[in-house]
Amino acid sequence: MLEVRSARKVFYRGQPDEKVALDNLNLTLATGEFGVVIGSNGAGKSSMLNAISGSLVLDSGKILINGADVTAMPVHKRAARLARVFQDPMRGTAASMTVAENMLLAELRAKSRTFRPGLNAVRLAEYRERLSVLGLGLENRLDTKVELLSGGQRQSLSLIMAVSDRPDVLLLDEHTAALDPRTADIVMQATIRTVSSLKLTTLMVTHNMQHAVDFGDRVIMLDAGKVKLEIAGEEKKNVTVVDLIGHFSVKTDRMLLAS
Amino acid sequence: MGFIETTLSSFVSLIPVTLAQSLILSFVVLGIMIPFRMLSFPDLTSEGAFPLGGSVCGVMLVAGASPVAAIAAAILAGFVAGCCTAFIHLRFRIHTLLAGILVMTMLYSVNLRIMGRSNLSVFGNPTVFDWVPGLQGGFPASKIVVAGIVVLAVFALLYFYFKTEKGTAMRAVGSNPDMAEAQGINVWAATIGGIGLAGAFSATGGALMVQSQGFADVNMGIGVLINGLAALMIGEAITGKQTVLRQLLAPFVGAIVYYQLVSLCLAAGMPPPDLKLATGLFVLTMLALPSLRRGRGPAAARETFRE
Helix, strand or coil, X not given: CEEEEEEEEEECCCCCCXXXXXXXXXXXXXXXXXXXXXXXXXXXXXXXHHHHHCCCCCCEEEEEECCEECCCCCHHHHCCCEEEECCCCCCCCCCCCEHHHHHHHHHCCCCCCCCCECCCHHHHHHHHHHHHCCCCCHHHCCCCEHHHCCHHHHHHHHHHHHXXXXXXXXXXXXXXXXXXXXXXXXXXXXHHHHHHHHCCCEEEECCCHHHHHHCCCEEEEEECCEEEEEEEHHHHHHCCHHHHHHCCCCCXXXXXXXX | CCHHHHHHHHHHHHHHHHHHHHHHXXXXXXXXXXXXXXCCCCCCCHHHHHHHHHXXXXXXXXXXXXXXXXXXXHHHHHHHHHHHHHHHHHHHCCCHHHHHHHHHHHHHHHHHHHHCCCEEEXXXXXXXXXXXXXXXXXXXXXXXXXXXXXXXXXXXXXXXXXXXXXHHHHHHHHHCHHHHHHCCCCHHHHHHHHHHHHHHHHHHHHHHHHHHHCEEECCCCCCHHHHHHHHHHHHHHHHCCCCHHHHHHHHHHHHHHHHHHHHHHHHCCCCHHHHHHHHHHHHHHHHHHHHHHCCCCCCCCCCCCCX
């Protein structure tokens, strides 16, 4: 379970360009629930994800994962409980290291690292099996450096890395936004498959309204650092792209075109 | 006798001495490679850590400590110096190069304080080079044997380490600090530990050098950094850096080849004062080569180093 309690964050406090990024934001995601976060630019989506992952320190408020208060935990400690796929494929993987080494780093996310050799036959076989789920042939490229992979392959790898040790919370930060439509579709399908088969508590930020309509148990719309609207249950099943766009305070054609 | 014969004969006669020297200095090259390549942290501490190791070792020897204890103390001092550089960078967000310059400059005073004077003779004190059975201490052969064994041991240990879970995590910090942090790796600990390790190797080089040459000098560090960089570039040109094995071989191969080249230049009659200019020009050429090959226009972004 993920809880964000009255999270508040103000940038440039006391200056003319003071900006309230998170305005006493409250959000609860039940265990196994898949929440989709939408909102216009500057609504606080990234600030919220950064606050949950620990890279943004809150002015006030609390973050709880499965009931444990992680507000004061640095990023690397929280990583034992949550995994994140970034928008930029470059950010989520170590480019100068091999596919297998990246998988190893992900596997050890929640464990203490030892002086034993990292890669061994058992692990390599396991990685091969996990990567074969994607159907991209990555299972045969374990010794390839990640910098030689395409953006879509890197993002797919990031996804498999993120879910490899069943994190308590999975954060997806517009993780298909930087990919071409076909690749984005492959990565999205793989996401849905793994999230539903592992029943992961997932929070996905997206600008793609069609994704918000098609996927997830609940749509959460942010505006000015607050939750403006939540759609769940029956209502979520019947919602359309046009309905969603109707709720945006600032409407642009780009939203419709992007969907 | 012609020019070529005289050059060759004096070069050949110098090969053992140069080999001994290059094995000792390969630790400095290693102390430069680890921050640069494994941690993407351009570090200048070695210019101060090398004489620091020498000073500590010299003082310990004069005080009657065993040569191994003297080296151990030097390693510890170098480790602390490296940790300081990394900490200054991480805590105060000071550029890595500036952090290195600060520590290196401060170490000059520290080294003078440690020795109490600018030059300290350890002649006549026992050294690790006396311990080779069947060889007379002080001769190049014994230095080659001792330094060679240490080099092999360090190489094997590091190769094993960088393949372990901890070593892989440290390399990830160099490859992508954001990603490393998101994978639960403590970036501070890995950086401080890694730069400390590099400082320890530079200091090891200084300590072995002092035992080899019979004195410690506060100015012995001047130029080791640029020499080390030149050696590293040569090594990487020979071994490549695609795998951990190749990257780790580069400092040792580079040191051995580079110092033989220097010896060849000197044998050919190059005036010693010109050496640093020549070395600097060489490093510049190696660094400029990729952008020259691409032709005119701005240099494309190569690797991302931390700032």
